[in-house]
Amino acid sequence: MLTLDTVTSVVDGETHLADISLTLESGSLNILLGPTLAGKTSLMRLMAGLDAPTSGRVLVDDRDVTGVPVRDRAVAMVYQQFINYPTLSVYENIASPLRVARRPKAEIDRKVREAAALLRLEDMLDRTPQALSGGQQQRTALARALVKDASLVLLDEPLANLDYKLREDLRAELPRLFAASGSILVYATTEPAEALLLGGHTATLHQGRVTQFGPTLDVYRRPATLLTAQTFSDPPLNVLPVTKRGPAVTAADGTAVPLGDRMTGLGDGGYTLGFRPHELSLRPPATTAGVLSAPGVVAVTEITGSESYVHAQALGQRWVALDPGIHAVSPGQTVTLYLDARRCLVFGPDDRLVAEPPTLAAA
Amino acid sequence: MMTRITRPAPPGPTDTAREGQDQGRARPKRRTRGGGLPVKPLVLTLYLVFLLLPIYWLLGMSLKTNDEILSTFSLWPIDLTFANYAVILSDPAWYMGYVNSTLYVVMNTIISVAVALPAAYAFSRYRFLGDKHLFFWLLTNRMAPPAVFALPFFQLYSSIGLFDTHIAVALAHCLFNVPLAVWILEGFMSGVPREIDETAYIDGYSFPRFFARIFMPLIAPGIGVAAFFCFMFSWVELLLARTLTSVDAKPIAATMTRTVSASGLDWGVLAAAGILTIVPGALVIYFVRNYIAKGFALGRV
Numbered sequence: 001m002l003t004l005d006t007v008t009s010v011v012d013g014e015t016h017l018a019d020i021s022l023t024l025e026s027g028s029l030n031i032l033l034g035p036t037l038a039g040k041t042s043l044m045r046l047m048a049g050l051d052a053p054t055s056g057r058v059l060v061d062d063r064d065v066t067g068v069p070v071r072d073r074a075v076a077m078v079y080q081q082f083i084n085y086p087t088l089s090v091y092e093n094i095a096s097p098l099r100v101a102r103r104p105k106a107e108i109d110r111k112v113r114e115a116a117a118l119l120r121l122e123d124m125l126d127r128t129p130q131a132l133s134g135g136q137q138q139r140t141a142l143a144r145a146l147v148k149d150a151s152l153v154l155l156d157e158p159l160a161n162l163d164y165k166l167r168e169d170l171r172a173e174l175p176r177l178f179a180a181s182g183s184i185l186v187y188a189t190t191e192p193a194e195a196l197l198l199g200g201h202t203a204t205l206h207q208g209r210v211t212q213f214g215p216t217l218d219v220y221r222r223p224a225t226l227l228t229a230q231t232f233s234d235p236p237l238n239v240l241p242v243t244k245r246g247p248a249v250t251a252a253d254g255t256a257v258p259l260g261d262r263m264t265g266l267g268d269g270g271y272t273l274g275f276r277p278h279e280l281s282l283r284p285p286a287t288t289a290g291v292l293s294a295p296g297v298v299a300v301t302e303i304t305g306s307e308s309y310v311h312a313q314a315l316g317q318r319w320v321a322l323d324p325g326i327h328a329v330s331p332g333q334t335v336t337l338y339l340d341a342r343r344c345l346v347f348g349p350d351d352r353l354v355a356e357p358p359t360l361a362a363a
Numbered sequence: 364m365m366t367r368i369t370r371p372a373p374p375g376p377t378d379t380a381r382e383g384q385d386q387g388r389a390r391p392k393r394r395t396r397g398g399g400l401p402v403k404p405l406v407l408t409l410y411l412v413f414l415l416l417p418i419y420w421l422l423g424m425s426l427k428t429n430d431e432i433l434s435t436f437s438l439w440p441i442d443l444t445f446a447n448y449a450v451i452l453s454d455p456a457w458y459m460g461y462v463n464s465t466l467y468v469v470m471n472t473i474i475s476v477a478v479a480l481p482a483a484y485a486f487s488r489y490r491f492l493g494d495k496h497l498f499f500w501l502l503t504n505r506m507a508p509p510a511v512f513a514l515p516f517f518q519l520y521s522s523i524g525l526f527d528t529h530i531a532v533a534l535a536h537c538l539f540n541v542p543l544a545v546w547i548l549e550g551f552m553s554g555v556p557r558e559i560d561e562t563a564y565i566d567g568y569s570f571p572r573f574f575a576r577i578f579m580p581l582i583a584p585g586i587g588v589a590a591f592f593c594f595m596f597s598w599v600e601l602l603l604a605r606t607l608t609s610v611d612a613k614p615i616a617a618t619m620t621r622t623v624s625a626s627g628l629d630w631g632v633l634a635a636a637g638i639l640t641i642v643p644g645a646l647v648i649y650f651v652r653n654y655i656a657k658g659f660a661l662g663r664v
Binding site for chain 2: 048050069070071075076077079081083084085086087088096097100101141144148
């Protein structure tokens with residue numbers, strides 16, 4: 001179990017991490033999700049012991065390890081760049097932590113070959129890392145982290161520099177690889193989709209603060225704040241500022257938003273609706289009850305594989321709608337956007353979640 | 364010829380036809396000229412000849428007798444002799460010069476690189492108060508001519524009994540070589556990602572073990588180039604080496620400049636000594652030839 005107790009890190013007068021408290025259970029998969037410069041790497045370096053926090057404590061199994069140097073901790077780390085020892089063979093690269101720990105030769109050999117087999121590196125053991133492809137280099141780094149049997153394994157965007165096919169393969173394997181060891185796995189990523197694919201727990205980071213920590217799906221479905229929802233949404237979360245007056249909820253231009261009884265019991269005032277691109281459609285739904293339809297002017301259409309993201313200006317906001325299939329909607333075209341208002345997140349004036357979608361199964 | 368020129372040329376199509384013919388003829392001509400006269404190899408050969416001429420002349424002289432050197436002009440030794448080399452290799456006054464030079468050069472190279480390695484690592488990996496100024500200040504030591512330091516070194520070494528010892532010259536040369544080695548090594552070290560250091564610490568390496576087993580092999584070319592530059596500077600430096608020695612640690616270069624005797628100048632022996640002085644440098648440069656350009660750029664390519 002790894003505990004961060006009100007950890008703060010200030011470098012050159014700049015706050016990199018502010019007041020972070022987290023508890024990561026043994027054998028759990030934890031994802032640090034946040035944009036670049038959110039503090040993911042800084043947080044990992046603190047967990048590893050590569051950097052010391054300015055204030056706060058780091059505890060491993062209730063033992064204070066704040067000042068313990070990294071080499072005395074049971075930690076393994078894999079970087080975004082493919083970091084291996086260029087002068088050593090792949091075999092020696094993987095064996096390195098075991099050699100330092102002076103394990104018996106037979107055990108080293110067995111473990112290295114096991115890890116190499118798991119990561120499909122058996123035929124590469126005699127080569128040097130430079131003679132390998134990027135994917136193989138990163139797998140070598142992962143194998144080195146694997147043989148160490150560390151209680152804390154830190155993966156800092158390990159797949160970011162790989163091409164997408166390799167990324168998909170390795171992403172599926174990664175949690176399985178480390179699951180057997182019972183170690184705490186921490187995985188940093190900038191991609192919300194990656195967090196959802198990996199599951200486990202997610203901590204969303206924004207400007208050096210952990211905005212929310214919990215089971216990944218919970219964080220995704222019930223973001224506590226607008227900020228978390230925005231961090232956990234790619235393409236960006238669509239928002240619509242609305243005003244509640246009595247039972248009527250209207251957008252800035254007076255369009256009535258059919259929220260039904262979603263906001264019953266909340267006081268009058270300004271609220272923000274948040275909804276993800278797949279909740280916004282270009283096709284009229286079967287029933288019109290509770291559906292907000294708004295005209296929009298298309299700005300850009302992004303076509304990815306089998307879906308199209310249509311960026312449109314509607315109700316004074318820039319929205320992104322997901323349109324299944326490949327449809328070239330040309331910029332400047334006027335479309336009607338359909339939003340199932342019952343499914344959006346409602347944030348209060350302080351940007352805290354005040355009403356979540358009622359039926360999670362439908363979401 | 365004359366008649367042709369005075370006669371006015373017929374105008375019109377004939378003219379253009381002739382022009383066309385000329386062009387047609389000229390083109391293959393030009394091609395043969397380009398192929399027949401190898402301009403590039405010629406320039407290169409001339410360049411090499413001019414470059415190597417002094418060395419060739421030295422080699423020629425070293426294989427001639429004094430009589431031949433002084434009396435006749437010969438492009439190669441007519442009366443080939445190895446007597447000059449025999450003199451150097453048999454007379455302690457001569458060969459001890461090489462021994463002394465080699466001794467203090469090797470001492471200096473080892474000391475310089477050994478001192479520069481940790482310093483360069485600190486400059487490359489850590490930030491501390493005034494690090495950039497200190498780093499630059501190191502190089503300014505190279506900007507002063509050695510003559511400036513000759514007097515203080517002479518007085519200092521005389522008073523502490525280091526005068527005329529090998530270590531005296533080796534230490535004096537460190538003043539110039541350590542900064543150079545630090546700059547070269549820092550360049551090579553900064554080319555190694557910091558994450559490799561961290562990965563080693565995470566793996567459990569202690570600093571000395573990481574440095575010896577992981578880091579030094581990584582910057583081996585840099586160490587080679589730094590050692591080469593130290594060797595070269597120390598080997599060719601004459602002023603400090605001569606000032607700080609008299610008999611016991613007298614370098615070969617000093618021996619060579621003190622050979623004017625009552626019997627005149629021994630040209631052949633002097634030339635042989637010159638050739639033998641070139642050899643070690645040529646040998647050392649062979650081993651670092653692939654990295655020398657990066658070394659001249661202080662490791663920053």
